[in-house]
Amino acid sequence: MNKSASQNGVPMSPAPELKATLTLPQTAFAMKANLPQNEPLRLARWTSLGLYEKLRKAGRGRPVYLLHDGPPYANGPIHLGHALNKGLKDFVVKSKTMAGFDAPYVPGYDCHGLPIEIKVDEKLGHKKLEMPVPAVLEACRAYAQKYVGLQTEQFERIGCFGRWETPYKTMARGYEARTLEAFYGFLEKGFVYRGLKPVYWCIHDRTALAEAEVEYENHTSPSIYVRYRLTSDPAAIAPALAGRQVSTIVWTTTPWTLPASLAVAFHPDFDYVALEAESGEVYLVAAALAEQVAAACRLGHTKQLARFKGALLERLTFQHPFLERSILGVLGDYVTADTGTGAVHTAPAHGADDFYTGQRYSLDPTCRVDAGGHIHVDPAAWHLAQPPAFDGLNVWKANPIIVAMLEERGALLGGGQLEHSYPHCWRCHHPVIFRATEQWFISLETPVKRADGSETTFRQVAIEEIDKVIWDPAWGKERITNMIATRPDWCISRQRIWGVPIAVFLCEGCNLPIVDAALNRGIVDLFEREGAEAWHTTPLEVLLPAAAACAHCGGTAFRKETDILDVWFDSGVSWLAVCESDPDLSQAYSLFQKGEGREVPEVLYLEGGDQHRGWFHSSLLTSVALRGRAPYSHVATAGWTLDEQGRAMSKSLGNGVDPIDIANRMGGEIVRLWVASVDFREDTAASENLMQRCAELYKKLRNTFRFLLGNLHGFVPARDRVPEAELLPLDRYMLARTRDLTEKILAWYEAFEFHRVYQAVNEFAIVDLSAFYLDVLKDRMYTFAPTSTARRSAQTVLWQVTEALVRLVAPILTFTADEIWEHLPAVEGREASVHLALFPKPEEIFSGDPAPILAEWQKLFALRDEVFRAIEDWRKEGSVGKGLEASVTIVASGDFTQFLRSISKDRMQEFLNVSSVFVGDLYADSGELRNLLGDQAYDLIKSTFANRSFRAFASRAIGTKCNRCWRYTHDTANYGIWQNVCTRCQSALCEMGIAPPQPEAEK
């Protein structure tokens, strides 16, 4: 209690304390947030309130803004990249909602595909082989559902709003039906063909892979030089070679492809030379590489016998190094002169270039490597009773055996190991191979008609559609354009089971599919009713009318295709399966697709930059093919989340900061604050340290709000609000500043510049509010009578600032803004949650143009800085104390003196937090200033004043300290038993109805 009294041994006075007459901040808004404990409670409250439904209801009739969610893959807990992704989307949805749009958000999940199937395989083990397909699918479904549930819980935990009870799932029956419908759309419109082609093949997962499913990683391969002996007449190349033993040398890093070697490719325009080695053999290699090859193959001292163009080597024949096969000399302009020998061994079954070259020369592309990567020797090229040692081995095991076989036969001229980047399966990270197999393709060169009837290709229309979309950042457009321009046909088939079946009937006679729209419709309906499993469970006879006959060959025997669709096809049709089909979205989406009417909604896709080759890409292709236009109007891309070492955090690696761990220890709000703090268009760094930073900023913001709320205690807006015209100048200034801030923040939300919102709010709270306005206001808030106009003026502004700020931060500080909302002074008709409110309107905060007011005050802030410096100087001289113990002398000149004098003393003292201020003109008031500062100081100022417009000096305040407000004045008096109370405080006490307390009767 009263310490000094008891220390003096005087009995404690029961008289009321002067301090108790101050109006100190009072609020139930806790200083300590306890986010990990309190956030879940608030989530539960929102659920019971039905907040998302309420938002939808509130949005009815407003213009629609459609952010269509790209589905994350449902096979694990979320990582920071997910948190960034969903956090940004949530900022968009919330800010658009508060900006007056109806912004529904239907989250989605990508459920089919290899990673889940593999996991389920691992779990089931041998059992899988005995299980019927539908049972395995059921297990996959359950696995995916488990992670749909987990991720949903986690996304909600970090405060993301959306239709979480009923998200879209690519494995939902309806979605599967739509996916199949989309495939049939492609099929019926003639985009689809089935063909033999080299595709990336994962022998571990036994499936074809799309380009998007391949990642390049380092891999060590054997690097060998192999001799191919010429069997045609060497004199045909150059007379000098007549009768000589001539060979060429190929270089390869995949010895296992040699059994499939059918040709050697030369560049038609390169110079080739015939080199005579020390051994006497003659080798044909590219001139540019001759020296290098001679060294690598230890040819010794070489002699050039002839020089000629590669074109001359076409249709020569060579002997395969270990098979009984003639190898054809072919030409290809993909042969390069920087590595290898200029002679490229060509296996049409195992390379794209090789395949197309093979087609030109009618070579057989049959692949003798099976799905598991086992080589099966071509019986036509192997006449020995014993199969070769590599027969039946997988390609990696076959490599060294083939190398040994070459060595044995003297065909190995050089060898070593090479570490190079090599395609790997993005899911299992095993190296992949090229393998020519029968696959389903969507042709990018499909002829299509534009809206105006002109003829073009699918690829071309896709590129034209890209141009109509806003890409943010802008370079994304170039990126995806290049990808579409150069990509090969889309291989959409996979040899797995967990996905949407390519539900077609193939003619046993000619292998062509039945294309029958009515039949297809029936299968789609079947999927709708029973799910994709129906393809496996329903016998062919039931699915196919008995009278069916092949339109091509008339055959009547059919089989069901067993391949499934690429998962990128699944998610790539979400615009159809979700935007067009979901009752909450379809109406707005159809407005968008028609592109007509007054209010054409925006459709935004917002994902990581990797989706240029993923979801943005596949969605574009499917929508352009089936609807003739891009599925979005706006695409925004986020950079990568990097860990502290600067390594990318990616879906497949799953490294880095765990957002849920942060939410559990610091709060989901902290994760959100981090998301807001980064410029998402660039790569972003995250670490424990940076999260800590956000947590500290959070504390500061929270405390600022707490102080605002505390000082609004007792303020009833309808009763106490002071009209704008009657506000004190300082308070008016703050309103102008708040309007200015609001305008900026609204524009930043509009442009998705969330990090600027973060910065500006941060700065406003710390600099404008905490360090300035709130600090300055303490005197007025604490010591003036609660009902006084001056105090109400301040409260009016504090109230408006808080009302504006809480809305402006609500999209980011989702939990805290809502908590603040509950502690605001009651207002009739207030929404149940801040999230149901709209952003503040700048003109309702302050009616005038803020710019001139801000400019005027700018001058005063320079003065404030100077005064604080002066007080600091004075403190250093040994006098201690706070600003109120100081009296300040300001020396100014000319117009600035006039300007300062136009401000009342009280305002000046309040603004500077000092007890008294004297403003003197350097010239006009020299006498007075000499008195106050001393001749020496005055002369010094006068001589150094040239480059300044003012100087300030602090000295001990004169007068007596008021025990209530702590200002030093000349007019303190006793107020009852309270000693030294200034007249301002006395009248305040009067106004508060507190009579001077009288001493207690003597004991």
Added chain:
RNA sequence: GGAGCCGUGCCUCAAUGGUCACAGGAGCGGAUUUAUAAUCCGAGAUCUGCUGCGGACACAGCAGGUGGGGGUUCAAGUCCCCCCGGCUCCGCCA
């Protein structure tokens, strides 16, 4: 190989071509018991050159200084070119 992003104090970072380059954190110095698990104030850019001094250190002042170097401009952290460093994406056939 192609495309792009980034580089600002010890750290994290801001800045329509326009004041003296924002702010926070850490550390330093100080104040406050009336936001107190809180708040406020102050000093503070690594370096280079020059001046003050007979000279050195220290100090003070001035000028330059936003990875380095050029350029455009009345004016550049910002626009252009080159270089260095970090990162990402795309491509990568033997």
